[in-house]
Amino acid sequence: MSTATGTTAPPKLSVRDLRLSYRSGRRRNLALRDVNLDVADGEFLALVGPSGCGKSTLLKIVSGLVAATAGTVAIDGQPTRGTPERVGLLFQNDALLPWRTVEDNIRFPLAIGGTPLPEQRERVKRLISAVGLDGFGAYYPRQLSGGMRKRVALARILAADPDVFLMDEPFGPLDAQTRARISADFLALWEQVGKTVVFVTHDVDEAILLADRVAVMTAGPGRVKEEFQVDIPRPRSIDDVRFSAPFRELRHRISQSLRTEFEPTDAGDGR
Numbered sequence: 001m002s003t004a005t006g007t008t009a010p011p012k013l014s015v016r017d018l019r020l021s022y023r024s025g026r027r028r029n030l031a032l033r034d035v036n037l038d039v040a041d042g043e044f045l046a047l048v049g050p051s052g053c054g055k056s057t058l059l060k061i062v063s064g065l066v067a068a069t070a071g072t073v074a075i076d077g078q079p080t081r082g083t084p085e086r087v088g089l090l091f092q093n094d095a096l097l098p099w100r101t102v103e104d105n106i107r108f109p110l111a112i113g114g115t116p117l118p119e120q121r122e123r124v125k126r127l128i129s130a131v132g133l134d135g136f137g138a139y140y141p142r143q144l145s146g147g148m149r150k151r152v153a154l155a156r157i158l159a160a161d162p163d164v165f166l167m168d169e170p171f172g173p174l175d176a177q178t179r180a181r182i183s184a185d186f187l188a189l190w191e192q193v194g195k196t197v198v199f200v201t202h203d204v205d206e207a208i209l210l211a212d213r214v215a216v217m218t219a220g221p222g223r224v225k226e227e228f229q230v231d232i233p234r235p236r237s238i239d240d241v242r243f244s245a246p247f248r249e250l251r252h253r254i255s256q257s258l259r260t261e262f263e264p265t266d267a268g269d270g271r
C-alpha cells in the first residue's frame with residue numbers, strides 16, 4: 001500500500017497476535033490463539049471456518065464488545081480502545097428497533113450523529129430506494145419479511161457510514177433464494193461505496209462471490225491458517241461468476257482447506 005509520497009499506509013484494519021480465553025466457572029476456554037490479519041482500505045474480506053472456531057468472537061473483539069486476552073487491533077495504524085467509532089456491525093440478528101418505522105430505524109444513526117433533519121430525510125429516502133424498499137418507509141419491522149428486515153438493517157449500517165463494516169452471517173437465516181437476491185444487491189451497493197468489509201459466512205460460494213480475499217480459520221481455538229485471493233473482476237454478476245472456471249477452482253481449494261479442519265487430528269499436533 002504505497003502512497004504518492006512513497007510512504008506505506010497502514011492497513012485499514014490490523015489484528016496482531018490476538019488471543020482470547022473465555023472464563024467458564026473455574027476453567028478457561030481458549031477461543032482464539034494468535035490471530036493475525038490485515039485488511040486493506042476498501043477491501044472485502046470473507047472469513048470462513050468451522051463452527052466454534054471463533055469467527056464471531058473475532059468480530060466482537062474488533063468492535064470492542066469483548067476485550068482480548070492478548071494482542072492488538074488497530075485501525076489506520078492506531079490501536080483501538082473500547083468501541084471504535086468508525087466500525088459498524090451487522091449481526092445475524094438484525095436488531096431493529098420494533099417500535100420505530102423503517103424510516104426511523106434507518107434515520108437513527110443519522111439523528112444520533114447530528115445530521116440536520118432535511119438531510120436525514122433525503123438520505124433515508126435514497127437508502128430506502130437503494131435497498132429496494134420503496135413504499136415501505138412507514139412500516140414497522142413486525143410487518144416485514146425476514147429478507148426485508150435485513151434490507152432495513154443494511155440501510156441502517158449504510159446510513160451510519162462506518163469505515164469498516166463487520167458482518168457476522170448477516171444473511172444467514174434467510175432462505176436460499178432471498179439470500180442470493182440480497183447478496184447480489186449488497187454486492188452492487190458495496191461496489192459503489194467501496195468500504196472495508198469483514199464478512200463472516202459458512203457459505204464458501206457466498207465468500208468467493210462477494211470477497212476480494214477469503215481467509216480460512218482453523219478449528220477452535222481459531223487462527224487464520226490460509227488466505228485466498230479472489231481474482232475475479234468486478235463488477236461481478238453472481239450468476240455469471242458462479243459458473244466460471246476460476247470460481248470453481250477456488251471453491252475446490254477453499255473447501256479442501258476447510259475440510260482438513262473437520263477431520264480428526266493426531267494427538268500432540270501442537271493445538
Ligand SMILES: Nc1ncnc2c1ncn2[C@@H]1O[C@H](COP(=O)(O)OP(=O)(O)OP(=O)(O)O)[C@@H](O)[C@H]1O
Pocket residue numbers: 022023024029031049050051052053054055056057058220
Ligand atoms: N460468552 C461466551 N462465554 C464462554 N465461551 C464462549 C462465549 N462465546 C463463545 N464462546 C466459545 O468460544 C468459542 C468460539 O465461539 P464463536 O461464537 O466465536 O465461534 P464461531 O466460529 O463464530 O461459531 P459459529 O460459526 O458456530 O457461529 C466456542 O467454543 C464457544 O463455545
